[in-house]
Amino acid sequence: MTALPEVRTADQDAPRSLAARPAGADRTFRGIARGGGTGVLLIMTLVGGFLLYQGYRALETRGFEFVTTEAWDPNSGEFGIAAVMAGTFFIALTAITIAIPLSIGTALYISEYAPPGIQRSLIALVDLMAAIPSVVYGLWGLFLLQPVILPLSQWIATYFGWIPILSVSDFDPQDPLASPTVFTSSTFIAGIVVALMISPIASSIMREVFSQAPLGEREGALALGSTRWGMIRAVVFPFGMGGMIGGMMLGLGRALGETIAVYLIISPVFVIQPRVLEKGANSISALIALRYSEASAFEMSALMAAGLALFLVTLVVNFGASMVIARSRSGAGAEG
Amino acid sequence: MTHRTKLRRGIRSLVGVAAAALLVFGTLNTGAAAPAAAIGATHQPISGIGSSWSANALQQWIRNVGNNYGWTITYDDRGSTAGRQGFADGSYDFAVSEIPWELKDSDIVDPRPARGFAYMPIVAGGTAIMYNLVVGGSRVTNLRLSGETLTKIFTGVVTTWNDPAIAADNPSIALPAIPIIPVVRSDGSGTTAQFTSWMRKQYPALYTEFCARVGKANCGITSNFPFVQGSAFIAQNGSNGVAGYVAQEQYVGAITYVEYSYALNSGMPVAKLLNAADYYTEPTAQNVAVSLLGAQINQDAASPDYLTQDLTNVYNNADPRTYPMSSYSYMIIPTRVEGRFTEDKGLTLGDFSQYFLCEGQQQAEVLGYSPLPINLAAAGLDQVQRIPGADPTGKDITACNNPTFSPDGTNRLANEAPFPSECDKRGATQCADGTGGAKGSTNASTAGDATAAAAGQADAAASPSAAAPGAETALDPNAKPIVVNAVPTAIDPIRRLTAPSVVATVLALLLLAGLVVPPWWAKRRRAQAAGADAGAATGAAAEPVERPSRTPAEALRNVTARVRSPFTRRESKSDASGDHTP
Numbered sequence: 047m048t049a050l051p052e053v054r055t056a057d058q059d060a061p062r063s064l065a066a067r068p069a070g071a072d073r074t075f076r077g078i079a080r081g082g083g084t085g086v087l088l089i090m091t092l093v094g095g096f097l098l099y100q101g102y103r104a105l106e107t108r109g110f111e112f113v114t115t116e117a118w119d120p121n122s123g124e125f126g127i128a129a130v131m132a133g134t135f136f137i138a139l140t141a142i143t144i145a146i147p148l149s150i151g152t153a154l155y156i157s158e159y160a161p162p163g164i165q166r167s168l169i170a171l172v173d174l175m176a177a178i179p180s181v182v183y184g185l186w187g188l189f190l191l192q193p194v195i196l197p198l199s200q201w202i203a204t205y206f207g208w209i210p211i212l213s214v215s216d217f218d219p220q221d222p223l224a225s226p227t228v229f230t231s232s233t234f235i236a237g238i239v240v241a242l243m244i245s246p247i248a249s250s251i252m253r254e255v256f257s258q259a260p261l262g263e264r265e266g267a268l269a270l271g272s273t274r275w276g277m278i279r280a281v282v283f284p285f286g287m288g289g290m291i292g293g294m295m296l297g298l299g300r301a302l303g304e305t306i307a308v309y310l311i312i313s314p315v316f317v318i319q320p321r322v323l324e325k326g327a328n329s330i331s332a333l334i335a336l337r338y339s340e341a342s343a344f345e346m347s348a349l350m351a352a353g354l355a356l357f358l359v360t361l362v363v364n365f366g367a368s369m370v371i372a373r374s375r376s377g378a379g380a381e382g
Numbered sequence: 383m384t385h386r387t388k389l390r391r392g393i394r395s396l397v398g399v400a401a402a403a404l405l406v407f408g409t410l411n412t413g414a415a416a417p418a419a420a421i422g423a424t425h426q427p428i429s430g431i432g433s434s435w436s437a438n439a440l441q442q443w444i445r446n447v448g449n450n451y452g453w454t455i456t457y458d459d460r461g462s463t464a465g466r467q468g469f470a471d472g473s474y475d476f477a478v479s480e481i482p483w484e485l486k487d488s489d490i491v492d493p494r495p496a497r498g499f500a501y502m503p504i505v506a507g508g509t510a511i512m513y514n515l516v517v518g519g520s521r522v523t524n525l526r527l528s529g530e531t532l533t534k535i536f537t538g539v540v541t542t543w544n545d546p547a548i549a550a551d552n553p554s555i556a557l558p559a560i561p562i563i564p565v566v567r568s569d570g571s572g573t574t575a576q577f578t579s580w581m582r583k584q585y586p587a588l589y590t591e592f593c594a595r596v597g598k599a600n601c602g603i604t605s606n607f608p609f610v611q612g613s614a615f616i617a618q619n620g621s622n623g624v625a626g627y628v629a630q631e632q633y634v635g636a637i638t639y640v641e642y643s644y645a646l647n648s649g650m651p652v653a654k655l656l657n658a659a660d661y662y663t664e665p666t667a668q669n670v671a672v673s674l675l676g677a678q679i680n681q682d683a684a685s686p687d688y689l690t691q692d693l694t695n696v697y698n699n700a701d702p703r704t705y706p707m708s709s710y711s712y713m714i715i716p717t718r719v720e721g722r723f724t725e726d727k728g729l730t731l732g733d734f735s736q737y738f739l740c741e742g743q744q745q746a747e748v749l750g751y752s753p754l755p756i757n758l759a760a761a762g763l764d765q766v767q768r769i770p771g772a773d774p775t776g777k778d779i780t781a782c783n784n785p786t787f788s789p790d791g792t793n794r795l796a797n798e799a800p801f802p803s804e805c806d807k808r809g810a811t812q813c814a815d816g817t818g819g820a821k822g823s824t825n826a827s828t829a830g831d832a833t834a835a836a837a838g839q840a841d842a843a844a845s846p847s848a849a850a851p852g853a854e855t856a857l858d859p860n861a862k863p864i865v866v867n868a869v870p871t872a873i874d875p876i877r878r879l880t881a882p883s884v885v886a887t888v889l890a891l892l893l894l895a896g897l898v899v900p901p902w903w904a905k906r907r908r909a910q911a912a913g914a915d916a917g918a919a920t921g922a923a924a925e926p927v928e929r930p931s932r933t934p935a936e937a938l939r940n941v942t943a944r945v946r947s948p949f950t951r952r953e954s955k956s957d958a959s960g961d962h963t964p
Binding site: 121122188189193196216223224225226231310314315317325337339340 | 626630
């Protein structure tokens with residue numbers, strides 16, 4: 047480094063190679079970082095490979111029918127994931143629909159409206175929500191939420207029953223003796239519980255991007271006479287759009303895989319049942335949790351194949367989320 | 383000369399000691415209680431999985447031994463199917479299941495595992511029909527159902543509470559026109575298996591029609607209740623799941639099948655079921671005890687299904703005090719040291735089993751079960767001896783204080799069971815007394831009903847007579863005590879020659895033979911040679927020259943050649959038997 051550059055003639059004039067020789071600490075750090083990155087990829091591949099290896103027997107037996115059959119009876123050879131995959135999406139989409147306003151509102155309040163004094167404790171509180179074990183959410187949903195949410199389900203079914211997905215078969219609003227049990231164990235109730243579980247992660251990502259909205263643009267908007275809500279609409283939302291979408295999709299990824307809470311609440315059905323308020327729902331992870339401890343070798347293979355399908359779907363959703371975040375203005379700087 | 387003798391002596395004494403050791407091991411092993419090749423040294427923690435039907439009893443026993451003796455036992459009530467699977471793949475030390483492997487008439491192939499196992503009855507009980515029905519603001523606690531109506535409810539034929547079939551059983555209840563919500567198990571369950579077994583045997587036409595409707599190809603006994611599309615059925619997971627669902631105040635109209643104890647614990651009523659003698663009965667401990675006198679137990683100790691039950695005669699038992707859906711629950715115990723199961727774990731499992739087969743049975747009634755009769759308790763205690771590592775001392779069965787035991791060997795609990803009151807007879811105006819965990823009568827005020835329900839468990843615990851209110855007055859004066867066929871069955875001691883002990887004894891004899899025979903044979907040959915060579919004087923000179931030339935190594939080769947086969951076998955043997963030495 048201290049040596050003077052050589053004197054070169056014109057024909058020798060070529061760019062000098064700038065080979066930086068990293069110090070030991072750099073090399074070690076780079077090694078650890080590389081190792082970590084490769085390790086994660088390797089583990090992901092191994093998980094996928096393991097599921098494929100374990101589930102191959104079932105996939106081979108059923109072929110394409112595995113994706114189209116609405117039944118789950120591997121011991122008799124009649125099984126497929128059409129119903130459970132659809133059920134997984136119904137629960138996840140219900141959860142996302144409830145979680146979107148909840149988490150956007152939480153994130154906006156914390157980052158824009160909350161007095162600075164309580165901001166920190168609110169953040170801690172939201173993070174604490176994420177720390178509650180899912181079995182606690184599940185038991186709460188089963189024993190406390192479910193009985194009190196039934197009148198709401200009934201109200202929705204009564205006034206919005208004309209929307210196909212909100213209709214409930216065998217429910218007559220005029221019948222005073224109608225049993226509320228038709229609203230129990232439904233996609234809707236499982237969705238509410240899952241929504242509460244995914245809101246913390248979604249809202250903390252959103253809060254992060256909202257708080258990154260450039261101060262200059264905020265002040266500019268305010269200086270041009272906008273109200274605080276106007277400033278949020280003109281500056282914070284356009285800036286944080288990528289983060290909002292990404293946060294929701296990460297939440298969706300988690301909702302797809304949520305197990306115990308769903309397992310406790312639903313009454314499993316094996317048909318595509320899109321009426322979210324009505325009893326009967328299912329999801330792949332709940333099916334695995336329900337059946338794996340009693341599964342025969344072949345049924346286990348079928349469960350692993352179902353797990354593989356869920357793994358691939360979750361992978362796609364999460365990759366989609368990170369792409370959306372990375373392409374957005376807020377995410378580009380943070381390398382989402 | 384000296385080298386050779388020393389070496390020979392050394393080797394001989396070594397072989398002798400080894401033979402003696404093997405002989406001692408072999409004979410002691412057979413002489414003492416055979417399976418207890420080694421009694422476990424410490425009470426290692428054990429874990430079990432299986433039935434939620436019998437979980438309430440098991441959890442209580444586990445708490446008792448945990449508090450009193452400090453043994454750590456964990457039990458996971460994930461259902462009988464999960465129990466059999468968890469035992470088969472070796473991830474649990476014991477399992478509890480209502481039904482055995484390879485159940486006759488089952489809808490699936492359920493092969494027995496490779497792991498060594500035996501069945502041991504743990505407790506009796508009744509699968510109760512728990513329901514949630516409110517009429518005019520007060521809870522109905524005296525519902526009665528005939529078997530056919532019950533089957534129709536759970537096969538989706540009868541769908542509303544005011545159906546004429548239900549009304550015929552309940553002349554004095556103003557049944558509401560609300561839908562019936564049958565709550566079934568979503569997991570693989572022994573309760574479901576017992577219930578479908580009963581439906582299939584008693585009402586084959588209804589059950590076959592049901593199978594066809596749900597598209598079930600094999601209409602056998604099933605552990606997974608078929609999913610009924612587009613019906614009011616709700617599936618919940620575990621006995622706690624179904625019982626918890628029905629017990630929710632809002633879910634009026636729900637009905638489920640679950641062990642009696644769950645109804646007691648949740649303060650809910652159970653339906654009285656019509657028996658073969660035209661009486662509606664409740665699964666009290668006494669009724670269950672009487673019913674199970676009809677159970678046929680597999681008495682063939684060599685059968686893999688030894689001690690399992692055939693309940694056909696229980697369903698149709700003609701005694702008026704019987705509850706048709708009574709059954710035994712079984713523990714599946716390991717009979718070999720395999721996988722993660724060790725003798726130390728065997729000690730815990732053995733002692734725990736002896737506890738619940740003996741003292742534990744006293745609590746069965748309080749918990750909502752029925753104690754085992756003496757023949758099954760004795761057979762169970764004998765099965766305990768098959769657990770490797772279990773304490774072979776055993777229990778004095780007469781000291782167990784089991785309520786079913788009597789000096790003459792009959793089932794005391796069944797003998798003393800009260801006869802049902804006249805109002806429980808088919809057709810008569812029905813009794814108003816409460817059932818299950820809801821002891822309040824149906825006509826009582828709501829407040830009284832609630833307190834009675836809260837005190838339900840305490841009531842049931844108070845005394846046997848409290849379980850059947852009004853039983854004394856209702857007792858038929860002409861009724862004679864029924865002679866009970868629960869005679870103690872002599873069960874062959876499970877004391878047999880174990881493979882290691884036989885091998886050890888044979889080896890020891892071989893070694894001893896190897897020790898004694900060659901010198902004797904050599905002596906004889908030498909004597910013969912001496913006799914033959916008596917005339918040849920030159921031979922005497924040649925021998926002394928030859929002898930010193932022999933090296934110790936040669937001598938050794940010579941000796942080992944003679945005893946080679948016992949030697950090599952002994953080595954392989956000591957490896958194999960190493961596990962079994964205490």
